[in-house]
Structures are given as structure tokens and as C-alpha cells.
Amino acid sequence: MAAELKELKRLSEGSASAQATEEAERALLAFKEALCDYESLPPNTAVTSNSKGERKTAMQGYEYACILAAKNILKGESALERHVHLLSPFYWDYRQELGDSPKRGEILGLELLSLLVGKQLGDFYCLLERIPLNERTVKCIDYVVSLEKHLMEGNYNQLLKMRQKSPSSLYKSLLNNLEATIQDEVASCIEQSYPSISVESAAKLMNVKPDDVLKYANDKELWKIKNGIIMFGSNEDAKNEIPPGTARGLIGETLNYANELERIV
Numbered sequence: 001m002a003a004e005l006k007e008l009k010r011l012s013e014g015s016a017s018a019q020a021t022e023e024a025e026r027a028l029l030a031f032k033e034a035l036c037d038y039e040s041l042p043p044n045t046a047v048t049s050n051s052k053g054e055r056k057t058a059m060q061g062y063e064y065a066c067i068l069a070a071k072n073i074l075k076g077e078s079a080l081e082r083h084v085h086l087l088s089p090f091y092w093d094y095r096q097e098l099g100d101s102p103k104r105g106e107i108l109g110l111e112l113l114s115l116l117v118g119k120q121l122g123d124f125y126c127l128l129e130r131i132p133l134n135e136r137t138v139k140c141i142d143y144v145v146s147l148e149k150h151l152m153e154g155n156y157n158q159l160l161k162m163r164q165k166s167p168s169s170l171y172k173s174l175l176n177n178l179e180a181t182i183q184d185e186v187a188s189c190i191e192q193s194y195p196s197i198s199v200e201s202a203a204k205l206m207n208v209k210p211d212d213v214l215k216y217a218n219d220k221e222l223w224k225i226k227n228g229i230i231m232f233g234s235n236e237d238a239k240n241e242i243p244p245g246t247a248r249g250l251i252g253e254t255l256n257y258a259n260e261l262e263r264i265v
Helices: 002-012 018-035 051-070 079-092 104-117 121-130 133-137 139-153 156-163 169-193 199-206 210-218 247-264
Strands: 196-198 223-226 229-232
Touching (some): 002 018, 002 051, 051 079, 051 104, 051 169, 104 139, 133 139, 139 156, 156 169, 169 199, 199 210, 199 229, 210 223
Antiparallel strands (some): 196 229, 223 229
16 A cells, blocks of 8 residues: 555646546556555544554545646546545544644645635535634635635635735646636626726726637627627617726716615615
8 A cells, every 4th residue: 555655645746747647547546446455444433453544544545636636637527526525534534533634724725715616605615614713724724715705705806816826736727717717707797787898998807918808708699899899788889888997987886776776675
């Protein structure tokens, strides 16, 4: 088993490539086959002379598997979710026997981030409730909790800024996915808020370059661009545009909000 664990550790410290993926899949299969000889793994909770060593070895191997999945060395959308699930009993059910792994905070943060990016908010909050308050101050966990707060507040600019301050390189791929999700949310808000808007203004709101907005618009059936103006739906009157961030624009949005509130009341 020592050889299989050492190989997983070596691969987890590398980078993604076709060769690394093939080697990782082979090493992980060998590791899991070796685990079949262990008698102390879930659902067995009995404490024996061998249980601590066996469970610690399994925990370390699954941690390496999570790292390989986060780095996209292990392929498949469910690779991270699957191995986090396999790791979970060792972090929670056997915690008193094994103690805390040095990677615990980083991996729990990775799991939280995966749930947040996947919009599995129910599972996100369930996991967060399971984490003791004093442990939520751990850098990686606190970082993801802050991301969730800004996401719920709709503070997308702050979210994009925090993306550059990730406490772990393992979060890079998921944060890229989160950025795409944020841009989709902002684009949807723009579409609902303005009858038309300039490409430059849309780019500023989405925090991308104007060329990226043009590419984005090509995938949107209801986005029509004419003379540097994006028109939504069937509206082709660019004169109705209210530039975002201006006093007139803010007043208009406030009045619209007041009218809608009055109708509801």
C-alpha cells in the first residue's frame, strides 16, 4: 500500500496532461484494490489495533484523489464529488480517532466551493452547518463563505476581485466556472433592466472586454447588435437606452421600482 500511496502523492503534485490522467487512473485503481484487504473501513466503526493505520491511509489516498480531480488530472464532472463523498467519513465519523488532517481545511473549502459553483446551495448550507464555528475561521473555509455572501448579495464585482485572491491553487478551475456563472447572471440582469445598451457599457458591467461581449452576444438569440448597440428581444429602438451608472439611469430604476412596489401593495 505504501507504493500506491506514494504514487498518488507524486501525481497530485504534478499538472494535468494526457499522460498524467492515464497514470492517475491506473494508480487510483491500484490503491482502491489494495483497500479491499482493509477491514476497518466504512461502515465499520470498531476501533482495533489496525483501524487507525488503515483509516489514515485511506483518508490520505482519497485526499490525493480529490486534489487530482480539482486539478483536472482525473477527468469527469463527478470525479471530485465522488471522491469527496468517499473522504467524508474519515473527516467526520473517524475524526476523534484520526485527528485532523493538515489538508482538512483546504479540502473542505474545495467541497464548499464545488457546491457553490454547482448551485447546490442546500448541500452547501448543510455542510457549512456541520463545520464548527471555530473551524470556519480557517483561511480556505472563510474564503468560500465570503464568496457565498457576496454571491447572495449580488456583489459580483467583489466576487470577481476575490477570484484573484484565492488561498489555494486547487480552486482555480472552479473559480473559472464561478466567473462564467457570474457573467451569465450579470448578462441576465442587463437584459431585464435595459431595453438596449451600448457594447462598451455592457462590457463594463460584465467586467470583460467589448470583444468578449460580442462573442457572448453571438450565443444569445435575443441579443441583436447594431451600430455598437445591443438590443434585447424585439426592441430595436436604441434611443431608449439609459446609460448605466448615470444619475438619470439610477432615477429611472428607482421610479420603476417604486411603481412596481405600489402595484404590489
